[in-house]
Amino acid sequence: MAAPQQPDIKDLPVVLLLRPFPFISSYTDIFSNKFRSLNPSTSSLPLNQFLTTHANSIRVLICSGFKPLSSETLECLPSLELVITTSTGIDHIDLNYCRSKGIRVANAGDVFTEDVADIAVGLLLSLLRKIPEADGYVRNGFWLSKGEFPLGSKIGGKRVGIVGLGSIGSEVAKRLEAFGCMISYNSRTKKNTVPYLYYPDVRDLAANSDILIISCALTDETYHIINKNVLSALGREGVVVNVGRGALIDEKELVRSLLQREIKGAGLDVFENEPDVPKELLQLDNVVLSPHKAVLTPESFSALHELLIANLEAFFFNKPLLSSVNLE
Amino acid sequence: MAEEEELKHEHHEQDLPLVLLLGLDPSSLQKFFPKLFSKFRFVSPYELPDKSMDQFLINHAQSIKVLICEGGGEAVSINSEVLNCLPSLECIVSVSAGVDHIDLTESKRRGIVVTNAGTVFSEDVADYAIVLLLDVWRKISASDRYLRSGLWPIQGEYSLGHKVGGKRVGIIGLGSIGSEVAKRLQAFGCSIAYNSRKKKESVSFPYFSNATDLATNSDVLILCCALTDETYHIINKDVLSALGKEGVVINIGRGALIDEKELVRCLVQGEIGGAGLDVFENEPNVPKELFELDNVVMTPHSAVLTPESFSALHELTIANLEAFFSNKPLLSPVNYE
Numbered sequence: 001m002a003a004p005q006q007p008d009i010k011d012l013p014v015v016l017l018l019r020p021f022p023f024i025s026s027y028t029d030i031f032s033n034k035f036r037s038l039n040p041s042t043s044s045l046p047l048n049q050f051l052t053t054h055a056n057s058i059r060v061l062i063c064s065g066f067k068p069l070s071s072e073t074l075e076c077l078p079s080l081e082l083v084i085t086t087s088t089g090i091d092h093i094d095l096n097y098c099r100s101k102g103i104r105v106a107n108a109g110d111v112f113t114e115d116v117a118d119i120a121v122g123l124l125l126s127l128l129r130k131i132p133e134a135d136g137y138v139r140n141g142f143w144l145s146k147g148e149f150p151l152g153s154k155i156g157g158k159r160v161g162i163v164g165l166g167s168i169g170s171e172v173a174k175r176l177e178a179f180g181c182m183i184s185y186n187s188r189t190k191k192n193t194v195p196y197l198y199y200p201d202v203r204d205l206a207a208n209s210d211i212l213i214i215s216c217a218l219t220d221e222t223y224h225i226i227n228k229n230v231l232s233a234l235g236r237e238g239v240v241v242n243v244g245r246g247a248l249i250d251e252k253e254l255v256r257s258l259l260q261r262e263i264k265g266a267g268l269d270v271f272e273n274e275p276d277v278p279k280e281l282l283q284l285d286n287v288v289l290s291p292h293k294a295v296l297t298p299e300s301f302s303a304l305h306e307l308l309i310a311n312l313e314a315f316f317f318n319k320p321l322l323s324s325v326n327l328e
Numbered sequence: 329m330a331e332e333e334e335l336k337h338e339h340h341e342q343d344l345p346l347v348l349l350l351g352l353d354p355s356s357l358q359k360f361f362p363k364l365f366s367k368f369r370f371v372s373p374y375e376l377p378d379k380s381m382d383q384f385l386i387n388h389a390q391s392i393k394v395l396i397c398e399g400g401g402e403a404v405s406i407n408s409e410v411l412n413c414l415p416s417l418e419c420i421v422s423v424s425a426g427v428d429h430i431d432l433t434e435s436k437r438r439g440i441v442v443t444n445a446g447t448v449f450s451e452d453v454a455d456y457a458i459v460l461l462l463d464v465w466r467k468i469s470a471s472d473r474y475l476r477s478g479l480w481p482i483q484g485e486y487s488l489g490h491k492v493g494g495k496r497v498g499i500i501g502l503g504s505i506g507s508e509v510a511k512r513l514q515a516f517g518c519s520i521a522y523n524s525r526k527k528k529e530s531v532s533f534p535y536f537s538n539a540t541d542l543a544t545n546s547d548v549l550i551l552c553c554a555l556t557d558e559t560y561h562i563i564n565k566d567v568l569s570a571l572g573k574e575g576v577v578i579n580i581g582r583g584a585l586i587d588e589k590e591l592v593r594c595l596v597q598g599e600i601g602g603a604g605l606d607v608f609e610n611e612p613n614v615p616k617e618l619f620e621l622d623n624v625v626m627t628p629h630s631a632v633l634t635p636e637s638f639s640a641l642h643e644l645t646i647a648n649l650e651a652f653f654s655n656k657p658l659l660s661p662v663n664y665e
Contacts, residue, residue, distance in 0.1 A: 114493045126459055155455050
């Protein structure tokens with residue numbers, strides 16, 4: 001039997017790249033053996049004009065989580081059937097438009113879940129045990145001049161309230177249970193298979209928690225879900241950790257609460273207007289700040305590449321997608 | 329009636345058992361452990377320069393039966409010289425987990441019992457080991473500094489960290505702290521192996537009889553053991569070499585568990601991947617070369633610094649002293665072997 005021939009490049013299915021992909025060199029050959037890419041960044045035309053001219057028959061595109069994917073752009077793609085985003089979040093995509101046109105959306109599935117959970121726990125522990133402050137204390141020579149460092153807070157026995165008990169929230173819960181924390185949660189709906197206490201109202205969750213961890217998707221319902229009332233209910237000894245989207249929290253109100261010491265502290269990986277971080281936060285010793293890098297590990301990027309390529313293959317072979325998101 | 333009450337009160341104060349404080353600031357102790365001062369009387373050479381400590385002991389501590397001391401890098405060494413000045417000493421209460429500052433052989437020879445902090449610190453210290461590890465692997469302190477320096481809008485994304493799940497963790501010393509560390513890291517999806525003086529039959533984790541073999545099979549080494557003659561510099565050139573370029577060391581035990589000069593050299597040369605250090609060979613001095621490195625997290629021996637640990641230690645110290653003075657079994661005696 002003759003060995004299968006290398007497919008003619010003209011026969012390879014086309015993928016529109018609204019962001020560089022692959023971005024790990026070990027996947028370049030794998031990708032280019034299976035797909036052709038259409039890349040607007042190689043042209044000097046403005047994006048929508050390029051698309052109107054060249055992307056008429058495009059059925060699938062890859063986009064990043066950082067740039068909005070608007071209906072104006074989507075309208076230039078009359079044959080589009082699938083949007084694949086390299087992020088977990090899909091709040092940057094005009095979902096109403098996609099719904100109305102029957103365009104499916106696939107995301108990064110669970111490839112980032114553990115890494116985000118690890119950062120949520122890492123930010124919380126760093127905050128409670130004052131690690132960046134302690135590290136700075138040593139680096140600045142204060143251990144020699146000032147002596148003993150102030151007390152931090154024990155983690156075990158604390159009441160943790162998780163806002164959004166999806167894959168990330170569940171992984172956070174599993175980790176913090178091992179530290180002796182008690183877990184409660186708020187979610188759109190109660191999950192009958194989990195042993196944790198459910199609060200239908202976020203404010204009630206906050207009133208009964210020492211720690212709030214925000215790990216839900218950003219939607220119209222969850223915009224500023226953490227507001228003045230919730231922060232007030234969390235109280236002077238409470239801390240909040242956000243690894244979801246900046247806009248889940250009323251950032252102005254959060255900054256005010258932190259400055260006035262109306263809550264004890266915060267661990268933040270996301271902000272309302274990245275990469276701009278409210279200047280007041282940069283001076284505070286009761287916050288730990290992270291530049292939206294919860295997912296930045298080589299292992300999760302490899303897994304992302306595997307998943308995307310698998311989704312593309314499934315799409316082109318009319319098989320079920322691996323990480324399609326329910327748009328309802 | 330009032331006179332009788334006064335006499336009773338004075339008599340009571342005189343009756344409070346006498347305890348020697350060595351290496352501890354009495355006013356600091358009173359601030360953190362106030363109940364001690366309503367139950368015991370204290371003598372302390374704290375304000376005196378070291379040279380006159382022996383003289384103080386000879387003049388004031390001949391009938392002292394019990395002393396309280398602390399551990400850590402700046403502890404007073406309870407050695408033969410000091411013990412020679414305390415002929416009536418029967419019990420040493422150390423407010424630390426480590427007892428490497430006490431000559432245990434000499435103490436045993438003289439029939440002196442030693443107590444330590446038992447397991448009151450174990451959870452807080454285990455938590456600290458985990459957060460140091462997460463910080464090194466996920467660059468939490470380094471990227472907090474990056475963000476505060478205003479570089480995010482200018483230089484963009486901070487560099488990649490390492491995934492935690494699937495990593496091989498090697499624990500040196502699987503005592504109460506090591507066990508708590510293992511339990512936590514399993515929840516992150518890490519695999520656990522260990523080295524200890526002896527294999528623990530009730531534990532299912534793979535055992536390695538020496539630190540070098542453990543290092544060869546680990547992505548991170550976490551030091552949770554006591555400092556003894558056997559464990560001095562247990563992390564040496566060979567072990568660091570076996571750990572390799574991607575390997576990380578976390579130390580929440582004692583600085584002298586690691587050959588610090590060698591560790592610094594390996595870190596500066598990029599021969600190991602990073603370190604999280606709460607303890608150092610010569611505290612509070614920390615090798616300055618480490619300050620340049622973003623893959624090192626350093627903390628000022630603060631793993632036990634929570635109100636809950638202090639509170640638990642307070643209760644335990646009182647309980648040990650009360651047990652001693654009423655001839656009851658001590659709560660946290662140190663095993664000499």
